Amino acid sequence: MNKVKIEIRSSSLSPAFREELLRIIKEHPGTCSLGLFLNDAETGHRIEFDSKKYKVSDSEELKEALSQIGVELVVD
Numbered sequence: 001m002n003k004v005k006i007e008i009r010s011s012s013l014s015p016a017f018r019e020e021l022l023r024i025i026k027e028h029p030g031t032c033s034l035g036l037f038l039n040d041a042e043t044g045h046r047i048e049f050d051s052k053k054y055k056v057s058d059s060e061e062l063k064e065a066l067s068q069i070g071v072e073l074v075v076d
Helices: 015-027 060-068
Strands: 003-009 029-040 045-056 072-074
Touching: 015 029, 015 045, 015 060, 060 072
Parallel strands: 003 029
Antiparallel strands: 003 072, 029 045
């Protein structure tokens, strides 16, 4: 896999959530590009971002850590 895409609900955004997400990303460095989808269920809008700073591993540990904070991996 060349790119790991994750989906985040806008309702979950808070300073604590952002800190935890960043901690997880930093703890799982790798060679895969990181894409983020920000979804707003209220408006139906979806915004896609690509990280220029971070790359991550495509590991089960990353998937598990993300799922624990309510972040889903997006499969194309």
